[in-house]
Amino acid sequence: MSEQERVSSGFRIVARRVEAFSPLAAVAGALAALFWLSSSNLIREVTVVSGCKLSSFRPASSSPLPLGGGPITLAVDDFNGDGLNDLAIAIQGTGNVSILLGNGHGGFVGAPHSPFSVGNGPLSLTAGDLNGDRHPDLAVTSVASNSVSILLGRGDGEFEPAPHSPINVGRGPDSIVTSDLNADGNLDLAVANSDSNNVDVLLGDGTGDFKRADRASFRVGAAPWSIAVGDFNGDGRRDIAVANHNSSNVSVLYGNGRGDFEAAPGSPFAVGTSPGWIVAGDFNDDGRDDLATTNNISNSVSVLLNDGKGGFREAPHSPFAVGRGPYSIVVGDFNSDGYDDLAIADLNKMNGRSEISVLLRKDSGGFEPAPLSPFIVPDPSDSIVVGDFNGDGGLDVATANFDTDTVSILLGRCSWSN
Numbered sequence: 001m002s003e004q005e006r007v008s009s010g011f012r013i014v015a016r017r018v019e020a021f022s023p024l025a026a027v028a029g030a031l032a033a034l035f036w037l038s039s040s041n042l043i044r045e046v047t048v049v050s051g052c053k054l055s056s057f058r059p060a061s062s063s064p065l066p067l068g069g070g071p072i073t074l075a076v077d078d079f080n081g082d083g084l085n086d087l088a089i090a091i092q093g094t095g096n097v098s099i100l101l102g103n104g105h106g107g108f109v110g111a112p113h114s115p116f117s118v119g120n121g122p123l124s125l126t127a128g129d130l131n132g133d134r135h136p137d138l139a140v141t142s143v144a145s146n147s148v149s150i151l152l153g154r155g156d157g158e159f160e161p162a163p164h165s166p167i168n169v170g171r172g173p174d175s176i177v178t179s180d181l182n183a184d185g186n187l188d189l190a191v192a193n194s195d196s197n198n199v200d201v202l203l204g205d206g207t208g209d210f211k212r213a214d215r216a217s218f219r220v221g222a223a224p225w226s227i228a229v230g231d232f233n234g235d236g237r238r239d240i241a242v243a244n245h246n247s248s249n250v251s252v253l254y255g256n257g258r259g260d261f262e263a264a265p266g267s268p269f270a271v272g273t274s275p276g277w278i279v280a281g282d283f284n285d286d287g288r289d290d291l292a293t294t295n296n297i298s299n300s301v302s303v304l305l306n307d308g309k310g311g312f313r314e315a316p317h318s319p320f321a322v323g324r325g326p327y328s329i330v331v332g333d334f335n336s337d338g339y340d341d342l343a344i345a346d347l348n349k350m351n352g353r354s355e356i357s358v359l360l361r362k363d364s365g366g367f368e369p370a371p372l373s374p375f376i377v378p379d380p381s382d383s384i385v386v387g388d389f390n391g392d393g394g395l396d397v398a399t400a401n402f403d404t405d406t407v408s409i410l411l412g413r414c415s416w417s418n
Contacts, residue, residue, distance in 0.1 A: 057356060057375050057397065057410040060106035060390070064379050064406035069094035071400040071407055073328075073383045077127040077136040079111065080157035085387040088138055089400055089407060090122040091115060097125065097140055101157055106390035106411055111157030118151065119166050120144035128178040128187045131162070131208035139189055141173035142166065148173065148191060152208050162208040169202070170217060171195035179229040179238045182213075182259035192224040192242050199227065199240060203259050213259040220253070221268050222246035230280035230289030232264065233310045243278035243293045244268065250278065250291060250304065252312070266311045271295060271302035272319045281331040281340040283315065284365040294326035294344055295319060301326060301344060305365045315365030322346060322357035323374045328383040332395050334370060334412075335360055342367065345384040345399055346374060354381040356397065356410070379408050 070093035079086040080101055087100040087108060097118055099111035119142025130137040135155035141148055148169055150162035172195030181188040186206040192199055198217045202210040221244025232239040237257040243250055249268035253261035272295025283290040288306040295302055300319035304312040323346030334341045339361040346355040354377050358370035381399035389396040394412040401408055 056372060056413040057377060058413055059378060060409040060411050062107045063409040064401065064404065065100065065108060065409070066406055067091060067098055068405045069096075070402050070405060071098070071382075072122070072402055073124050074385045074398055074400050074407070075125050075127045075138070076385045076387045076398070079127075079136055079153055079155075081135070081155045085389055086111075086157070087385075087398055087407065088125055088127060090118075090125045090140055092121055092123060092402070095120050095122060095142075097122065097138060097151065097159075099157055099159070100407065102389055104389075104391045106396070106409055108407075108409065113158055116151055116159045117161075118142060118149035119147045122149075123173070124175045126176050126178050126189075130178070130187055130204055132186070132206045137162075137208065139176055139178060141169075141176050141191060143172055143174065146171050146173060146193075148176065148189065148202070148210075150208055150210070164209050167202060167210055169193060169200045170198050173200075174225050175227045177227050177229050177240075181229075181238050181255060183237065183257045188259065190227055190229065190240055192220070192227040194223045194225055194245070197222055197224065199224065199242060199253065199261075201259055201261070215260055218253055218261050220244060220251035221249055224251070225275070226277045226293075228278045228280045228291065230291075232289055232306060232312075234288065234308065239264075241278055241280065241291050243271070243275035245274050245276060245296070248273050248275065248295075250275065250293060250312075254310075264310055269304055269312045271304065272300045273297035275302070276327045277329045279329050279331050279342075281342075283340055283361060283367075285339060290315075290365070292329060292331075292342055294322075294329045296325055296327060296347075299324050299326060301329065301342060301359060301367075303365055303367065315367075316363075317366055320359055320367050322359070323355040326357065328381075330384055330386045330397075332386045334358055334395055337361075341370075343384060343386060343397060345381040347380070347382065354379060354399075354401075356381070356384065356399075377408065377410055379404050379406055381408065 069091040096115035098115040100108035121144030125140040138151040147166035150165040151159040170193030174194040189202040201213040223246035224242040225245040240253040252264040274297040275293035291304040303315035325347035328345040355374035357374040359367040379401040
């Protein structure tokens with residue numbers, strides 16, 4: 001990967017192709033971690049020297065964290081410049097974003113003057129440096145007002161609205177990503193609008209202001225719920241992939257490097273029933289960006305492998321069974337073998353609990369459940385992000401729990417091996 005990129009579904013954690021990074025503290029002399037702060041809810045690239053073998057998730061001592069108002073999605077970044085992972089949470093019922101600052105031991109506290117107001121019904125958010133001051137900012141979709149709000153970060157955990165925020169987009173903006181879509185060095189925005197069945201492209205000028213691309217809206221399938229960015233045809237330009245919930249397929253749009261897009265040959269590509277979330281990763285170690293979707297109704301994850309010719313095919317044995325109602329998905333190396341694995345928040349809310357399924361990469365695009373997966377977690381989870389929240393070098397997760405008005409911090413329990 002040659003540029004920063006953040007996806008609304010969380011982080012990607014891998015052990016290869018790092019071109020821009022900053023050091024993260026070593027853990028007991030056994031972990032060398034390299035962070036790449038990028039552009040749709042945070043993608044970070046981490047190199048692990050000795051491995052954390054995930055055995056379970058346990059709630060942090062302060063978890064769950066009460067927020068109120070219906071927390072719906074999260075993003076991870078360092079919002080106060082202390083080198084530790086913090087959280088931004090879209091609070092749907094109150095029309096704001098809460099910032100929780102991490103202490104590096106699994107605990108979080110609210111940032112000064114948090115929460116920060118955005119549009120009505122915030123649903124998805126993404127972090128990135130939108131105005132070139134080297135501090136992470138936020139872009140937040142608001143489904144009730146069909147808009148995107150821009151919050152500019154000061155680097156101390158506080159935010160203020162950008163001068164021309166909010167920005168009008170299509171109907172029902174469900175998901176948002178940031179990436180440099182026109183190769184001018186500034187971060188842009190792409191928004192999947194589930195009610196108007198299109199993707200809006202907003203080009204950034206590097207000051208926190210955005211304008212619509214010349215051909216601003218691009219048609220996709222029915223009810224696009226989630227969006228991801230990658231180089232899917234190997235031309236070095238940013239492309240877009242969208243999970244279409246009502247048409248049970250994925251639309252792939254190839255970018256021309258100037259902010260314009262067209263449908264890939266063979267697009268849309270079939271997946272399982274009612275895909276909810278989409279992520280990009282290299283799932284067969286061929287250096288090309290592949291795709292994975294959660295399929296809400298068929299209780300599975302579909303993996304689409306890039307054929308290197310501009311098309312996609314299902315991975316062997318795809319789709320892969322997971323828990324009931326899979327929705328949010330993230331990519332991370334959970335068994336420290338250098339390959340992309342998957343973690344899924346399953347909307348199985350029976351008895352007030354939920355599940356996290358972990359699928360480990362085992363061969364060329366194949367996956368198998370991690371030992372003890374799915375993991376039972378105490379609160380019904382709607383979305384998931386991943387990071388090292390307690391500084392032990394292993395992967396932890398945070399979930400937004402709409403039904404209980406909380407955020408859960410779930411620490412990965414590791415058995416270490418060299």
